[in-house]
Amino acid sequence: MNNNVWAIIPAREGSKGIVNKNLKIFNGDPLIGRCINRINDSKSFEKIVVTSDGADILKIAEDYGSEIYLRTNKNDSNDNIMTDAPMLSFLKTLPVDKLPEFVFMIQCTAPFIEPKTVWHPKGKYPAP
Numbered sequence: 001m002n003n004n005v006w007a008i009i010p011a012r013e014g015s016k017g018i019v020n021k022n023l024k025i026f027n028g029d030p031l032i033g034r035c036i037n038r039i040n041d042s043k044s045f046e047k048i049v050v051t052s053d054g055a056d057i058l059k060i061a062e063d064y065g066s067e068i069y070l071r072t073n074k075n076d077s078n079d080n081i082m083t084d085a086p087m088l089s090f091l092k093t094l095p096v097d098k099l100p101e102f103v104f105m106i107q108c109t110a111p112f113i114e115p116k117t118v119w120h121p122k123g124k125y126p127a128p
Helices: 031-042 055-063 084-091
Strands: 005-010 047-052 067-070 102-105
Touching: 005 031, 005 084, 031 047, 031 055, 047 055, 047 084, 055 067, 084 102
Parallel strands: 005 047, 005 102, 047 067
Antiparallel strands: none
């Protein structure tokens, strides 16, 4: 395990209520891109990873500077899965010595997240 802090964003392709909600434009950016930008602006994470079953979501995530993980287990993307399951599936693919000390799951469906409200888990505060 290393001393890093990561943000992991689960973003499922098969949205039912709002089709393709993670790709919808919000304030000039796709929802997934806005989330990545806001998290990145907080300066609280050494790595941002988007885990998804959707190629379009992963392409945009990569364009916005996130690392990506394609979900291959269909059970991690079904309608009844808890959002932590795909995050745990991703972490299980990593060697133990590559795991971060802290992981935060952040929903990309929270478009009003502000960088100044994201505090670093080691007691560091983001720049104002």
